[in-house]
Amino acid sequence: MHAAFISVSRGKQKQAINIVECSDESDDPVNVEDPIISESRRRVSKRASSEKSIMHECMELFRDSFNKNGLETPSASKRSKSVSSPDKPEKDSVNEAMLELKKLKEKVPRRFYVKAAMALADKEIRKVFMFLDEDERIEWLQNLADS
Template identity: 50%
Template sequence: MAPKGENIIEWSDEMDLAFLNVMLEKQRRTHTTTWKTSAWKEITAKMMNLFPDKQLFLHKVKDKYQRMKTNFTRFFEIVKHTGVGWDADTNTVTADSDVWDMFIKKNRAYKTFRSKGCKYYDLQKQLFSSSVATGALRISSTDPPPTLEEERRLNEEFLSRGKGKQKQHIDLEEDSDESDDPAHVAQPILTESRRRVPKRSQSKSSQMQECMDIFRESFTKNQQDTTSSAKKSKSVSSPEKPEKNSIEEALNELAKLESRIPKSLFVKAGKTLLDPGSQRLFMWFKEESRMEWILQLDHP
């Protein structure tokens, strides 16, 4: 086993910037950051060409990616938290002491952001934002500002997440993101505790009976709905037609012309149709002839 500290690479800002650009280029071509070993070999080869004096290997490059993602995840949680300010030009974070205490209480690694922020934040955001979920403290820009009670609840949820079931990890110490020492590799704090509520055990017979009851209830309801719908449809869209050659049939035809004749003449025509002969004559006429017949009622 190699002595501790042997072959450990100190990643410079220049290397970080080159590494981000190589990965962003790969992301643009593959539309993902979940790369297979072959893709990581390509990334490693490019980094070795750029920095031939560094002892870069596949596992060191992947470890650096994980540390960088972990660091970004934590920084992203801080800058999105209510009451936290961040100056992109100076790469500094401003927040009240109680906010810093809350984050540091969860993990000491957050302490490093008080002094140096997160370099190349915009590039890291392009690379990691699609896969990083900030959990309880994530607030949409369209949401209204939280009340004091809501903010207190969010803080409690944030702190409780660290106590839930998640992968065991080693805390990142201050400035640890500059080294590829495996002892500093940590998993991002992304997962929340998820409780599974046990389902009550049921015998096959009781399950079958429950299914039959649901089916019977659904079938009965559907039958009732279908019958009611059919009756309603019949009454609305298919009214019963009046008996042929009846006064009702003639009055229905007269009603179609109501908007085209004076009200007094309409009433007079209705009375005239009570005579069987006039009724038969009216029904025999076409529409325009019926209009002429009605108009002549005013000038016998």
């Protein structure tokens, strides 16, 4: 029987198969309601080309958005300023420096306080003042009053 099977499989003869349900040719039950889903190699290559086209499209969108941003950047006068919390003053601003100086009002003589308030109008002095911790600020105020 095995030899007959091999000789038939090696032969180039094609035999018709009866696929009718309940035929004697098949041992397996057939359920025709469930479709058989298979993928072909062609479909994989389409997906690869689809991925390439998606990548290409994304790159074009990125390039276009970059070019549009360069053209549509408003001038400095038209740009909106960043919104900050009303409770927190802008970094290194006169208001922020004065709030920090006000914390020292009880710890330093009045003449130190007034002279420091005048000095904090200068942006560079204000930056230095904001960088210092409380003890260093008090020493800075004393040196400022002595000069």
